Every structure is written in C-alpha cells, then in structure tokens.
Amino acid sequence: MKKLGEREIKMPKNVLITGGAGYLGTVITELLLSKGYKVCIYDNLMYDSKILIPFFSNENFSFIKGDIMDKPSLNNAIAKSDVVIHLAAIVGYFACLKNERLTKDINVSGTKNVIELMNDDQYLLFGSTGSNYGEVDGICTEETPLNPSTLYGVTKTDAERLVMNRNNSTAFRFATAFGVSPRLRMDLLVNDLVYKAMEDGFLVIYQSHAMRTFIHVKDIAECFLFSIENHDKMKNEVYNCGSNNLNYSKRDICELIKEKTDCYVHYNDYDYDKDNRDYEVSYDKLDNLGFNVSIDLAQGIDELIKVYNIMNFTDKKYKNTGYPEIY
Numbered sequence: 001m002k003k004l005g006e007r008e009i010k011m012p013k014n015v016l017i018t019g020g021a022g023y024l025g026t027v028i029t030e031l032l033l034s035k036g037y038k039v040c041i042y043d044n045l046m047y048d049s050k051i052l053i054p055f056f057s058n059e060n061f062s063f064i065k066g067d068i069m070d071k072p073s074l075n076n077a078i079a080k081s082d083v084v085i086h087l088a089a090i091v092g093y094f095a096c097l098k099n100e101r102l103t104k105d106i107n108v109s110g111t112k113n114v115i116e117l118m119n120d121d122q123y124l125l126f127g128s129t130g131s132n133y134g135e136v137d138g139i140c141t142e143e144t145p146l147n148p149s150t151l152y153g154v155t156k157t158d159a160e161r162l163v164m165n166r167n168n169s170t171a172f173r174f175a176t177a178f179g180v181s182p183r184l185r186m187d188l189l190v191n192d193l194v195y196k197a198m199e200d201g202f203l204v205i206y207q208s209h210a211m212r213t214f215i216h217v218k219d220i221a222e223c224f225l226f227s228i229e230n231h232d233k234m235k236n237e238v239y240n241c242g243s244n245n246l247n248y249s250k251r252d253i254c255e256l257i258k259e260k261t262d263c264y265v266h267y268n269d270y271d272y273d274k275d276n277r278d279y280e281v282s283y284d285k286l287d288n289l290g291f292n293v294s295i296d297l298a299q300g301i302d303e304l305i306k307v308y309n310i311m312n313f314t315d316k317k318y319k320n321t322g323y324p325e326i327y
Helices: 023-034 050-057 071-078 093-098 100-117 151-164 189-200 217-229 250-261 297-308
Strands: 002-004 007-009 014-018 038-043 061-065 083-086 123-129 169-174 176-178 202-206 211-216 237-241 247-249 264-268
Touching: 014 023, 014 071, 023 038, 023 050, 023 217, 038 050, 038 071, 050 061, 061 071, 071 100, 083 100, 093 100, 093 151, 100 123, 100 151, 123 151, 123 217, 151 169, 169 217, 176 189, 176 217, 176 297, 189 202, 189 211, 189 250, 189 297, 202 250, 211 217, 211 297, 247 250, 250 264, 250 297
Parallel strands: 014 038, 014 083, 038 061, 083 123, 123 169, 169 237, 176 211, 202 264
Antiparallel strands: 002 007, 211 247
C-alpha cells in the first residue's frame, strides 16, 4: 500500500481466475479489469484462445496456459494472487457424461489442488451450482440438504464441501446462467432455446411445468466483484446467487421466446428430459447483504437474438463438449 500525504492509495488486488477463458471467466475478467484489478487467467484453452486477444492491451491482464491438474504450473499462478476465483471444471449435464473419469478429476481433484496450494491469507471464491440441490421439495435455501441427481451436481457438491472446509472461502450456488459472453455457450437452457427457435422455427418441450431459476452472466460477474469488495462479511459462507424474480417454468420461458421470435412451440408432457431438474430457490441471504441482479430474462433473450442474427454457431466449441475423449 502506498501513501500520498494523508491519503492511502490501494494497489489493485491480484485476482487469479482458473478456467478464466470460459463462458463466465471472460465476463468476470472484463468487469474486474474495468475496476482496476490485476487479473490473471489460468486456463488450458480447451475451446478458443482468440477470445482473450482484446484483454492483452490492458497492462493489468496476464495469462498462464496450464491445466488444473498440473500442480507446479498451478502453484506458480496461485503464488502471485490475493484472490482466487476457481471456475475450472467440466460443466453441464451432457459434458460431464461424455467423460466421467475426466469430470471427477477436474471438478474434484482439481479443486483439491487449488486448496492445497493456497495460503490462509488468500481469498478463495468458488463457482458452485444450484444443481447441487437435485430433486427436492419446496423452495431451496442454503440450509436445504443437498441431493444432486447428476454427475455434474455430485462432483460440484464434493468440490464445494472441500472449499467450505477451508477458512477464508466463499461458495456461490449459481442459478442457470444465460446471456451473451465472449465465449458463448449454446448448451445452456435459455441460450439453446432461443437459438433453436431462430434456427428451426419451432421448439419441442418436455416437462413444461418444470421450474428453474436463472441469472445473467454479467450478474454472475457482478456477484464475484461484490464478494471481493465485501470480503469480511461474506467469507466462510455459501450463498445462492440468482433472483427471486427469475424463477421460471420452461413454459414461461418458451412463451416469452415465442413472443419475440414468432416460433411454434409444441409441449410434450408425456416424455421426459434427461436433465430433469425441477426446483425453486430463495436468494434472500445474498439479497439481504445488498446484492441484487440487474438483467431480466427478456433483456437476455433480446441480446441473444441480436447475436444469433449475425453469427454461425454450428461449431461444437459452443456446446461445452469439445474436449478430447480420454477413457
């Protein structure tokens, strides 16, 4: 810390983002750099390296190419950091099923590596998921027993428990993300439905009554910033992160998309999705600390429509299943 007369000038905190070249990390990086933080992305560039190019013009940005399972490389990145945002993971129902061994290694053992290499003064922020709740009755709070029903949920639950056994850590159980990011994902429910509505002109929906809760990717970034800037009152706690106003059924989402794209929607409630999550979540705990989301579902759908109108998303890198098959 430097002083100029009686005025203290705080140097930017050094923030490391594991898996920072992904859907969430690129948006978080953009926000933190705009606030004067020094940001280092640690990523194996499984998907697309070109999305990082704009960041290199910022003197506060750095990049280390490395794998979460490579402890010497990871240690080099962590040693220079005040805050670690741990996002590196195999994410999503279908991506996890593609390679179960790799999923367990990355999501659980990789998290253990991060924890073992950090010292007590470094603040760990973990991107967990509402999928940890699984099949439950009633509205989920942070005290609701976890009952994950997918491999993704099981591995994230195991990783979250490792994180919360460490002092000076915070975990966020995020709602299902939506919206535009430099590394856009097409396998997320809202993003996928908007794309199919525009590309195919129709949607076929199973279990239309199923409830899910959502959050825009930019609000996820704001949540991490909020936690860094409110470290003392947020550390050593788990928070649901989303909005009480963004609990929607699949039917609700499709009707909104239909209004904006004029697509045809067929509801087939006799069959089931393989990913059959159905739950509502309370976000009162985080709301009571003063954090609120700012982007609603309609805004997110509008921006997706604009992007889809000018781009071709047939490449599998947008589906989160483009990593090598290792058995």
